[in-house]
Amino acid sequence: MGKKNCISCNVIFETKRNPQQTYCAKQSCQNRRKHLWRKTKLEQDPDYSLNKQKANKRWQQLHSSYWREYRARHPTYTERNRQQQRERDRRRNKLLSRHDASHLAKCDALPEENALPTGTYKLIPLDEQFLAKSDALTVKLFLITNSYIEDVSLAKIPPYSSEPDKAVICGS
Numbered sequence: 001m002g003k004k005n006c007i008s009c010n011v012i013f014e015t016k017r018n019p020q021q022t023y024c025a026k027q028s029c030q031n032r033r034k035h036l037w038r039k040t041k042l043e044q045d046p047d048y049s050l051n052k053q054k055a056n057k058r059w060q061q062l063h064s065s066y067w068r069e070y071r072a073r074h075p076t077y078t079e080r081n082r083q084q085q086r087e088r089d090r091r092r093n094k095l096l097s098r099h100d101a102s103h104l105a106k107c108d109a110l111p112e113e114n115a116l117p118t119g120t121y122k123l124i125p126l127d128e129q130f131l132a133k134s135d136a137l138t139v140k141l142f143l144i145t146n147s148y149i150e151d152v153s154l155a156k157i158p159p160y161s162s163e164p165d166k167a168v169i170c171g172s
Contacts, residue, residue: 008032 001015006024013024023033042049060066071078122136 008029015021023029123139124136
């Protein structure tokens with residue numbers, strides 16, 4: 001039919017059936033074509049994306065022990081993964097060192113228009129590697145606005161007061 005350049009490898013090829021063909025017959029070029037088609041389809045077609053998610057979830061439910069068995073059959077993969085995770089943790093901890101306080105909460109970090117509403121929340125402690133623990137505490141949070149600081153008697157309560165019903169105001 002005609003000769004074209006493959007848009008993947010730039011090799012000249014002859015189109016045999018489809019004049020709109022843009023990829024040559026090489027396996028690597030066909031794999032790239034299929035990959036780009038799937039990626040575009042996932043981005044543009046919500047039904048396709050939802051069906052893929054459901055199929056993945058169904059497979060995971062039917063094969064719930066797959067990764068446990070895979071790790072048991074591939075100890076070198078498992079050990080390499082653990083070492084890489086330790087390295088990622090080490091780099092993260094280095095970034096969050098004691099000299100860098102950017103990971104600490106600030107009293108004025110949350111603007112009032114985005115403030116959490118008063119309510120009951122789960123407080124999940126982090127360990128020294130900044131990983132969330134599975135045990136959570138239930139706490140009640142109250143929104144304290146700037147106008148609340150006007151009550152001088154509350155503003156003078158020291159941190160870690162033995163009076164649990166008293167609030168500690170940041171910046172007082």
